[in-house]
Amino acid sequence: MNFEISEMTESDFNTIADSLATDFDDFWSKDSLQNELANERSKCIVARRNSEVVGFASIWFGVDEVHLTNIVTKKSFRHLGIGKLLLEKLIDIVKTSGYKTFTLEVNEQNEVALDFYKKYEFKCVGRRKKYYNGVDDAIIMTMEIS
Ligand SMILES: CC(C)(COP(=O)(O)OP(=O)(O)OC[C@H]1O[C@@H](n2cnc3c(N)ncnc32)[C@H](O)[C@@H]1OP(=O)(O)O)[C@@H](O)C(=O)NCCC(=O)NCCS
Known part of the structure; x- marks a missing residue:
């Protein structure tokens, strides 16, 4: 498609x-x-x-x-x-805008999204405790753009 x-x-x-x-x-x-x-x-x-x-x-x-x-x-x-097409387009925009760091937060329970981001070499760099509805932690992920 x-x-x-x-x-x-x-x-x-x-x-x-x-x-x-x-x-x-x-x-x-x-x-x-x-x-x-x-x-x-x-x-x-x-x-x-x-x-x-x-x-x-x-x-x-x-x-x-x-x-x-x-x-x-x-x-x-x-x-x-x-999702891949969208993320690749965004990575391209981040690169051409001259930024070196791309960050995001994802619910620790969202295994599909975690798996997805790891494929693009976003690394887990921190955690916000009970960030979602006072229950689930947010995983902070960062991609360093070379
Ligand atoms: C996360 C999301 C945007 C991915 O979009 P998508 O169009 O389905 O993504 P793609 O088809 O490009 O797949 C990208 C990767 O996501 C993961 N993935 C997507 N659907 C999956 C599924 N049903 N089961 C397991 N992994 C899945 C896989 O790692 C996949 O890579 P692969 O094709 O090599 O297996 C989509 O699942 C979604 O809209 N989720 C709800 C909103 C959300 O959670 N957004 C993220 C907020 S942080």
């Missing part, structure tokens, strides 16, 4: 906003997604299959590092390589 990666537009937001909970695992509220799209220090990208939005990812540009704020594939399109 072919997927196209591009910058997220307001029209993409309108397309997926009402299906976040059902199709995308409730990854963000509509408001959070809209705020991210409007944030000048953020970049949001989408994956498309024909005109259908099947994945989303975003980063935030800090002072000396870029943070992965979200990455999600539409439930019915998982394990088809979309």
Whole structure:
């Protein structure tokens, strides 16, 4: 299957906003997604299959590092390589922006995502105790860009 990666537009937001909970695992509220799209220090990208939005990812540009704020594939399109395409595009953006460090946080219970990030040589560098809902720890991961 072919997927196209591009910058997220307001029209993409309108397309997926009402299906976040059902199709995308409730990854963000509509408001959070809209705020991210409007944030000048953020970049949001989408994956498309024909005109259908099947994945989303975003980063935030800090002072000396870029943070992965979200990455999600539409439930019915998982394990088809979309996550890899999105992450590779983001790594490319981080590199060409001149940053040397790419960071993220992931729920310690999210084995699929942990496995995914390790494939891209993100290393576990710390832990935020009970970060998610006061229960699960967040694993802090970092990729050093050469
Ligand atoms: C994590 C996520 C974005 C991966 O997206 P995806 O499009 O399914 O990813 P890909 O198909 O490119 O697979 C990338 C890797 O993820 C892991 N993975 C994906 N689906 C998996 C599954 N069902 N079981 C086990 N590992 C899986 C594998 O390591 C895979 O590499 P492989 O193809 O060499 O086995 C997706 O599972 C998702 O949207 N999860 C819910 C949101 C989430 O948890 N986001 C991360 C927040 S930190």
